[in-house]
Amino acid sequence: MPFLTQLADVARRTGRPVTEVGGWKTRGHGPQPEVRGIVCHHTAGPAGGGDYPSLAVVRDGRPGLDGPLSHFGLGRSGGIYVIAAGRCWHNAPSTSPRHDNSSSIGIEAENDGSQPWPEVQLDAYRKLCAELCRAFGLPASRVKAHREVNTSKPDPHSIDMNAFRAAVATLINGGPVPAPGPSTPSWTEEILRELPLIKPGDDNFDVKTVRGCLFARGHVPPAAYAGIQDGLEGWLKTTQCDNGLVELVRGFQRAEGIDEDGLVGPATWGPLLRV
Numbered sequence: 001m002p003f004l005t006q007l008a009d010v011a012r013r014t015g016r017p018v019t020e021v022g023g024w025k026t027r028g029h030g031p032q033p034e035v036r037g038i039v040c041h042h043t044a045g046p047a048g049g050g051d052y053p054s055l056a057v058v059r060d061g062r063p064g065l066d067g068p069l070s071h072f073g074l075g076r077s078g079g080i081y082v083i084a085a086g087r088c089w090h091n092a093p094s095t096s097p098r099h100d101n102s103s104s105i106g107i108e109a110e111n112d113g114s115q116p117w118p119e120v121q122l123d124a125y126r127k128l129c130a131e132l133c134r135a136f137g138l139p140a141s142r143v144k145a146h147r148e149v150n151t152s153k154p155d156p157h158s159i160d161m162n163a164f165r166a167a168v169a170t171l172i173n174g175g176p177v178p179a180p181g182p183s184t185p186s187w188t189e190e191i192l193r194e195l196p197l198i199k200p201g202d203d204n205f206d207v208k209t210v211r212g213c214l215f216a217r218g219h220v221p222p223a224a225y226a227g228i229q230d231g232l233e234g235w236l237k238t239t240q241c242d243n244g245l246v247e248l249v250r251g252f253q254r255a256e257g258i259d260e261d262g263l264v265g266p267a268t269w270g271p272l273l274r275v
């Protein structure tokens with residue numbers, strides 16, 4: 001992949017103001033080899049100082065780390081700064097091969113690391129991620145917080161990444177975007193509440209969804225379907241919530257650190273469906 005000179009046009013599709021920082025089209029540690037993920041950061045810059053006081057640092061680097069540090073800056077007012085089209089030093093070492101410097105785009109949002117996020121900035125953050133996903137053919141699941149792909153990092157602080165990704169997914173699909181507030185449940189919580197409770201002895205098609213999700217999450221060992229007609233296929237088609245399934249649900253709950261009650265309710269549907 002060459003220098004990503006389309007980034008400013010992609011950013012403009014958000015409808016937010018876009019500033020093309022001089023020289024961005026040829027700025028980078030060489031060209032960008034590929035784009036398989038997006039990493040969200042906060043700058044940890046000063047608490048004041050205008051819309052994007054960290055611009056010089058993200059563009060030029062800091063002692064010990066040469067710039068550019070990220071492709072995009074995101075101002076407090078939701079303005080987008082296009083800083084580099086080539087590879088940036090924003091995530092090394094990475095725990096994800098899709099989110100290291102050679103395979104991902106970095107966004108550095110202005111925030112001192114503890115101050116509240118203005119809604120206008122969060123809105124632009126979600127829209128920029130959605131447009132990037134669209135442009136590079138990525139699902140919302142490829143949008144990660146720096147702290148999710150580098151265990152020694154805290155950023156971006158206080159953003160619920162599951163809710164963030166759910167909103168990005170809605171934007172990618174062109175739907176309306178709710179603004180979850182602290183007192184109102186997010187739409188993902190509402191959807192989870194509407195999903196059926198699956199309990200031992202149930203016999204319905206939703207049980208097959210539980211089986212499919214458990215298998216997709218790697219929680220169905222071959223022993224679970226060894227004695228069943230048609231093997232795995234037969235096991236996945238079984239509509240009954242039998243003892244074997246309940247034990248697998250408990251194992252999943254144990255692995256996720258949630259209550260091991262063997263019931264599939266909102267707390268279990270969430271991680272099962274990865275919303």
Ligand SMILES: [Zn+2]
Pocket residue numbers: 040041042090146153155
């Ligand atoms: Zn970071």
